[in-house]
Amino acid sequence: MSTAKLVAESGKIVDVATTDAPLTVRGLTVSYGNKPAVFSVDASIPAGSMTAIIGPNGAGKSTFLKGTLGVVPRLSGEVRIFGKLFAEARDRVAYVPQRASVDWDFPARVIDVVLMGLYGSVGLFRLWRSRHREQAMECLERVGMADFADRQIGQLSGGQQQRVFLARALAQNAEFYLLDEPFAGVDAATERAIVSVLKELKAEGRTVVCVHHDLSTVPEYFDRVLLINVRRIAEGPVETTFTAENLQETYGGRLASAHIDELHLA
């Protein structure tokens, strides 16, 4: 690992570790209006890890993900994906937005949504072909939704919608998966199905980052945590970083100490 001097967008000279890690972030700041949603956050996600991004509501977790992928404009900061700018490493990344961010009344079937994940392999001015359809079916199979391929997406339950989103990400066959609250509002069966797919991805050497809400499942699902409340509070392995002290600092008074006691903390 070497350290290089890079000129940031602001013209300021900053140090960015030039690694080929899936994600390296230095000083990421994203602002909606005058109020920064994410302020000068650093992060580095090692390959093959499963990281939970944790923090209270409105702490900028989703904005952090969107900022790294350029889905929302960055005010400042350096982001490297596998050591490259995101635009150059796009095909190695799969992003799963929040389920509630789209209109499920859109006229599409389940298979149509999964086919969107194969966009990169279709080619400009061309349409999806039967081999894409086969690949999409395999991805639906992996999340247990193959029987729903021709179902209108508006007829799905929340958990089924989330599985379809995961299948679309699988279709991208990426090395690095970023998921925004994949467990929000899903049933227990879906949660188990998603976790098992994510663990398969990790077993295949891929990297997973999830914005996550349920503190009680963090040690079971993840091996690393990134604690954010506008600023970065802490980042590291669950064993050393998922501590009562760090959680108290992240959540402030919003997390009762009694609740912290119930967690299986390090």
Next chain:
Amino acid sequence: MIDDLITALGAEFVQLSLTPIVIGVLAAVACALPGNFLLLRRQALIGDAISHVVLPGIVGAFLVTGTITAVPMMLGAGVAAIIAVVMIEVVKRLGRVEPGAAMGLVFTTLFAAGVLFLEITDTSSVHIDVQHALLGNLESLIWFDADGWGSVLDPAALATLPPQLPRLAIVLVGIGLFILLFWKELKISTFDAAFAGAIGIRTRLLSFALVVVTAIAAVAAFDAVGSIIVIAMFVCPPASARLMTNQLGRQVGWSALFASISAILGYVFAGYGPGWFGSPYAVSAAGMIATISGVILILTCLFGPQRKRTGQRAEA
């Protein structure tokens, strides 16, 4: 009965009704195609806004060039759109009002300015006045040199077609190609803009292109249905089509079909309908086309196979 039909569809029909009907169909379909995406993006009112802004641009282009031809009209509409965007920003910043209010103010002001321009300038040499600007001019787009169905194959007669017909045909082909070539991009970015951005689709450029295409359709349809009725063409056929199917491709197909039916029936009813009730007058074709498209929407609301959907709305 057959004789009646042959008479009805004879030489007089070709001369007086064929070109207005074809132009009406082309205009309606050209608006309905981008309308599908506007509707699904919850931007249906962009069609409304554009049709308002386009009017002063078209009148301005006429004042400068003295003619009503395609290129100056498009340029005028483009200039008016740019002025509208600048004015909206100015009103937003100086007036400290929310964007919706600023847009509402600017669009109606520009539209009123367009109507005022029309009233105070001498446009008697061409077919442009307030009524035509609002309701279109479909009935006047007749084919003088046609003397029967043979004219359809006669180059000399074809050369005298109303210029709106080939213009709209080109616009429709262009819009069709845009939607066909960028089908994946339009579909993905309409459904999930954040995902589309992450996989490298230029979502802002595409949104802009969709607005430009909408503006081109609005300008091209101006002669046929005017700048107000055109809103119905952007919204009604796609909204009806959505109630017929749960697949985007089929929805676009249905919208083109409904647009065509609206144009044909609208023209026929406007021209001949009052006669069936003993009235010697005809009513506005554009108004009747919009009415038919509204009736189709009501029918699909009542009987469309997908009228009862359980889809969850986006929460954000």
